[in-house]
Amino acid sequence: xxxxxxxxxxxxxxxxxxxxxxxxxxxxxxxxxxxxxxxxxxxxxxxxxxxxxxxxxxxxxxxxxxxxxxxxxxxxxxxxxxxxxxxxxxxxxxxxxxxxxxxxxxxxxxxxxxxxxxxxxxxxxxxxxxxxxxxxxxxxxxxxxxxxxxxxxxxxxxxxxxxxxxxxxxxxxxxxxxxxxxxxxxxxxxxxxxxxxxxxxxxxxxxxxxxxxxxxxxxxxxxxxxxxxxxxxxxxxxxxxxxxxxxxxxxxxxxxxxxxxxxxxxxxxxxxxxxxxxxxxxxxxxxxxxxxxxxx
Amino acid sequence: xxxxxxxxxxxxxxxxxxxxxxxxxxxxxxxxxxxxxxxxxxxxxxxxxxxxxxxxxxxxxxxxxxxxxxxxxxxxxxxxxxxxxxxxxxxxxxxxxxxxxxxxxxxxxxxxxxxxxxxxxxxxxxxxxxxxxxxxxxxxxxxxxxxxxxxxxxxxxxxxxxxxxxxxxxxxxxxxxxxxxxxxxxxxxxxxxxxxxxxxxxxxxxxxxxxxxxxxxxxxxxxxxxxxxxxxxxxxxxxxxxxxxxxxxxxxxxxxxxxxxxxxxxxxxxxxxxxxxxxxxxxxxxxxxxxxxxxxxxxxxxxxxxxxxxxxxxxxxxxxxxxxxxxxxxxxxxxxxx
Amino acid sequence: xxxxxxxxxxxxxxxxxxxxxxxxxxxxxxxxxxxxxxxxxxxxxxxxxxxxxxxxxxxxxxxxxxxxxxxxxxxxxxxxxxxxxxxxxxxxxxxxxxxxxxxxxxxxxxxxxxxxxxxxxxxxxxxxxxxxxxxxxxxxxxxxxxxxxxxxxxxxxxxxxxxxxxxxxxxxxxxxxxxxxxxxxxxxxxxxxxxxxxxxxxxxxxxxxxxxxxxxxxxxxxxxxxxxxxxxxxxxxxxxxxxxxxxxxxxxxxxxxxxxxxxxxxxxxxxxxxxxxxxxxxxxxxxxxxxxxxxxxxxxxxxxxxxxxxxx
Numbered sequence: 012x013x014x015x016x017x018x019x020x021x022x023x024x025x026x027x028x029x030x031x032x033x034x035x036x037x038x039x040x041x042x043x044x045x046x047x048x049x050x051x052x053x054x055x056x057x058x059x060x061x062x063x064x065x066x067x068x069x070x071x072x073x074x075x076x077x078x079x080x081x082x083x084x085x086x087x088x089x090x091x092x093x094x095x096x097x098x099x100x101x102x103x104x105x106x107x108x109x110x111x112x113x114x115x116x117x118x119x120x121x122x123x124x125x126x127x128x129x130x131x132x133x134x135x136x137x138x139x140x141x142x143x144x145x146x147x148x149x150x151x152x153x154x155x156x157x158x159x160x161x162x163x164x165x166x167x168x169x170x171x172x173x174x175x176x177x178x179x180x181x182x183x184x185x186x187x188x189x190x191x192x193x194x195x196x197x198x199x200x201x202x203x204x205x206x207x208x209x210x211x212x213x214x215x216x217x218x219x220x221x222x223x224x225x226x227x228x229x230x231x232x233x234x235x236x237x238x239x240x241x242x243x244x245x246x247x248x249x250x251x252x253x254x255x256x257x258x259x260x261x262x263x264x265x266x267x268x269x270x271x272x273x274x275x276x277x278x279x280x281x282x283x284x285x286x287x288x289x290x291x292x293x294x295x296x297x298x299x300x301x302x303x304x305x306x307x
Numbered sequence: 308x309x310x311x312x313x314x315x316x317x318x319x320x321x322x323x324x325x326x327x328x329x330x331x332x333x334x335x336x337x338x339x340x341x342x343x344x345x346x347x348x349x350x351x352x353x354x355x356x357x358x359x360x361x362x363x364x365x366x367x368x369x370x371x372x373x374x375x376x377x378x379x380x381x382x383x384x385x386x387x388x389x390x391x392x393x394x395x396x397x398x399x400x401x402x403x404x405x406x407x408x409x410x411x412x413x414x415x416x417x418x419x420x421x422x423x424x425x426x427x428x429x430x431x432x433x434x435x436x437x438x439x440x441x442x443x444x445x446x447x448x449x450x451x452x453x454x455x456x457x458x459x460x461x462x463x464x465x466x467x468x469x470x471x472x473x474x475x476x477x478x479x480x481x482x483x484x485x486x487x488x489x490x491x492x493x494x495x496x497x498x499x500x501x502x503x504x505x506x507x508x509x510x511x512x513x514x515x516x517x518x519x520x521x522x523x524x525x526x527x528x529x530x531x532x533x534x535x536x537x538x539x540x541x542x543x544x545x546x547x548x549x550x551x552x553x554x555x556x557x558x559x560x561x562x563x564x565x566x567x568x569x570x571x572x573x574x575x576x577x578x579x580x581x582x583x584x585x586x587x588x589x590x591x592x593x594x595x596x597x598x599x600x601x602x603x604x605x606x607x608x609x610x611x612x613x614x615x616x617x618x619x620x621x622x623x624x625x626x627x628x629x630x631x632x633x634x635x636x637x638x639x640x641x642x643x644x645x
Numbered sequence: 646x647x648x649x650x651x652x653x654x655x656x657x658x659x660x661x662x663x664x665x666x667x668x669x670x671x672x673x674x675x676x677x678x679x680x681x682x683x684x685x686x687x688x689x690x691x692x693x694x695x696x697x698x699x700x701x702x703x704x705x706x707x708x709x710x711x712x713x714x715x716x717x718x719x720x721x722x723x724x725x726x727x728x729x730x731x732x733x734x735x736x737x738x739x740x741x742x743x744x745x746x747x748x749x750x751x752x753x754x755x756x757x758x759x760x761x762x763x764x765x766x767x768x769x770x771x772x773x774x775x776x777x778x779x780x781x782x783x784x785x786x787x788x789x790x791x792x793x794x795x796x797x798x799x800x801x802x803x804x805x806x807x808x809x810x811x812x813x814x815x816x817x818x819x820x821x822x823x824x825x826x827x828x829x830x831x832x833x834x835x836x837x838x839x840x841x842x843x844x845x846x847x848x849x850x851x852x853x854x855x856x857x858x859x860x861x862x863x864x865x866x867x868x869x870x871x872x873x874x875x876x877x878x879x880x881x882x883x884x885x886x887x888x889x890x891x892x893x894x895x896x897x898x899x900x901x902x903x904x905x906x907x908x909x910x911x912x913x914x915x916x917x918x919x920x921x922x923x924x925x926x927x928x929x930x931x932x933x934x935x936x937x938x939x940x941x942x943x944x945x946x947x948x949x950x951x952x953x954x955x956x957x
Contacts, residue, residue, distance in 0.1 A: 143659050144663065147663035147664050150885075150931050151664065151667075152923075152926050152927065153885070154889035155888070155892065155923045156923075158908075158911060159919065160671065162672070162914075162919060163672060243788060243893060246788070247892070247893065247908060248912070259790070262788075262791055263790070266794050269794065269797075273798060276794055277798075280787075280791030280792075283787075283788050283791060284783075288783075291785075368854055368855060397854075397859065400854070401856035401857035401858075405856075406855045408851070408855075410848055413847065414848045414849055415849055416852075416853070416867050417849070417871070417945075418874075418946055419867070424852075427853070428856045431856060431857050431862075432857060476852075
């Protein structure tokens with residue numbers, strides 16, 4: 012099939028940056044599911060930011076005379092066991108999920124990139140130590156590791172950041188390392204080295220820009236994962252604590268009333284599902300557009 | 308010219324198109340040629356000229372559904388392949404018509420033993436059992452000159468050298484004694500000494516087994532050494548067709564002349580061998596120039612070459628070219644091979 | 646083969662030491678003295694002092710770590726503060742239940758995931774493909790605790806086909822196994838599909854077609870074995886995600902397994918029990934990775950002979 016490849020893949024070897032960006036945008040926009048995901052996430056961000064303005068209800072106000080009401084025009088998804096509006100609590104939960112999705116992912120990306128480039132470029136002992144460390148972190152079942160961190164540091168939002176960053180950096184480091192190893196052999200790196208460019212400079216102004224497409228993809232795919240971990244931790248009671256409204260926590264509290272008011276437990280789960288799906292669509296779209304070689 | 312009795316294969320007006328996002332691309336256009344019984348016929352041209360695509364089109368191996376093959380006639384020893392069902396063509400593949408690919412490493416399945424792969428056509432087409440297949444593969448290994456053939460039966464592809472792998476591929480191609488063997492750059496991936504051995508082997512086998520061979524190559528040296536007839540391909544068309552002596556003695560198409568001029572003298576280095584001396588590049592088939600496809604690179608281009616596609620012109624018996632230089636004013640031949 | 650296995654085990658040792666060290670440090674710098682927690686306010690200071698000495702809590706961290714490590718090597722993971730029983734015994738009693746659940750879940754994920762992946766690849770871009778891929782995307786995007794609740798609500802509460810929770814027989818493990826298996830099935834289906842599609846692009850597939858092989862034989866004889874190599878290895882690696890998922894599934898369905906032990910340990914702030922159960926789960930993950938590597942080499946003759954060369 013070499014002939015067909017020669018015919019259809021007549022892409023120039025070097026793609027200028029501007030057209031690279033444009034191609035990426037075009038590729039992404041053509042992906043219908045990714046666009047749907049993007050619209051959903053934008054909507055969610057908007058709703059989360061303006062939740063106090065949008066919702067007429069107070070997410071923390073306890074009204075014991077309005078417990079577990081069914082869905083109505085006042086309470087679109089009914090009320091929970093404290094008489095709080097379920098939809099409003101879900102909107103406030105979106106704030107936590109969005110923050111938890113992005114902040115720890117950014118931290119683990121930062122650490123993982125630094126470690127990965129260092130490990131791949133320096134090689135030798137540095138590589139060995141970093142990779143054994145990464146192996147060790149990856150060997151922990153992620154949820155249990157996060158649980159141990161929460162146990163030690165205490166259950167609150169900030170510690171969730173630490174726990175998830177600790178769980179996530181090693182995977183990033185592995186991917187970045189293997190890309191760095193491949194880049195190291197490329198002519199332009201050889202040339203930079205021959206020019207006497209310092210190692211630090213090569214690592215951060217030559218290798219780093221070339222791994223950024225991968226990083227963007229990794230970032231977008233680690234957001235839904237972080238949202239899942241946070242909601243799981245909160246569900247188990249070692250994450251966000253009441254009365255805060257994390258989706259996982261809402262499901263956990265709602266499950267006590269599954270028979271009387273199923274919406275209380277089900278709807279926050281729907282919110283998780285839709286948000287995770289939306290981010291996965293965006294991530295897949297970005298991956299296909301930015302770096303087809305990473306596909307699957 | 309078409310003489311079914313003397314030809315194992317006779318192709319007329321083969322066209323292959325690829326459907327793409329930006330419309331269809333015709334990668335093969337109006338391919339017509341014959342392969343005589345027991346003859347070795349060359350397809351030569353730069354990469355992207357459509358040589359391999361011709362082979363894949365004949366074999367029915369063009370990737371579907373993007374690729375679409377059509378032909379007025381593809382006659383393989385009396386069987387009309389242009390109108391045969393996909394399953395009918397499948398039964399012919401490997402039995403009457405076999406193919407040897409360029410990369411013997413990637414063309415063999417890394418996780419299956421060599422004898423299973425070489426003997427598979429027997430299982431498919433003759434329904435032989437394992438014992439019988441093993442015995443037959445052993446014979447074939449001896450025939451294609453694999454040393455210690457018994458020990459190699461149970462080897463995996465990566466345990467064989469490139470030359471041995473290609474011998475195994477040839478054994479696989481010939482195991483059902485096909486009428487036609489298509490060899491797609493069979494020696495390109497091999498080193499020079501091994502190349503010579505494989506080529507000699509193919510000639511010997513042709514003489515002994517009587518299989519006709521289509522030899523696809525970009526190397527005119529191989530053409531001169533191996534082939535009886537030659538088809539020169541450019542941008543999806545056959546631009547010149549001749550027997551090997553005529554082609555080298557009297558090249559008529561400017562492209563053929565350019566190719567011949569690019570053969571390095573023995574004094575030149577190996578690097579020079581890789582450098583094409585025809586300026587310019589093979590055109591993108593999706594954006595062909597107007598008129599003659601070779602015009603932008605042609606040193607002899609005339610006004611008419613700009614506007615009209617050249618027709619095929621008979622120069623002498625069995626020697627044709629697709630070029631305005633040779634066209635007679637009155638006659639533009641039609642329906643002739645090429 | 647043996648050489649490779651031995652070497653592969655040797656490589657795991659630093660990882661194991663790293664894991665125990667990280668775990669130990671994380672759990673033993675915990676603010677809030679476990680003894681004080683245990684004894685509440687009732688104990689007199691000298692009693693606390695005596696128990697502290699018994700548990701060697703005043704020794705330097707490094708000494709305690711090595712004591713812990715050597716004890717763990719001999720199968721002694723300490724004593725549960727809350728239950729006052731050997732952690733090893735507690736875990737060993739619970740492990741068969743986790744193994745049963747994880748085994749059933751793995752079976753569910755293979756039986757659904759692999760055929761779904763193959764069909765999707767063969768009928769690429771068809772309705773079947775979109776259906777299975779949508780289904781598996783749903784599987785990996787649904788939080789387990791939520792799909793578990795949903796299943797409980799539909800199949801146990803509403804339809805009353807299966808028990809809600811508990812662990813008294815096969816019917817009790819069906820729902821949890823499906824919940825836990827579904828998410829892995831999604832991963833396996835996607836991997837099988839992409840791996841098969843990737844393999845189908847290889848030259849040797851064209852060779853098989855050139856021999857006149859039927860399409861079904863091209864897939865079953867030539868593509869599948871190659872395509873399933875990464876799938877089989879991921880199945881072994883998935884031990885980790887099954888264990889993480891088992892923590893939640895066991896909690897919801899009330900299955901007395903290792904996962905529930907670790908949750909109970911956190912809630913009771915029972916450090917030795919938490920330490921033991923996490924360590925145990927992590928060792929299982931490392932074993933899973935080990936099995937994956939060995940399987941990989943068994944299945945792929947190229948790696949096998951590379952290993953033989955290395956061993957020499």
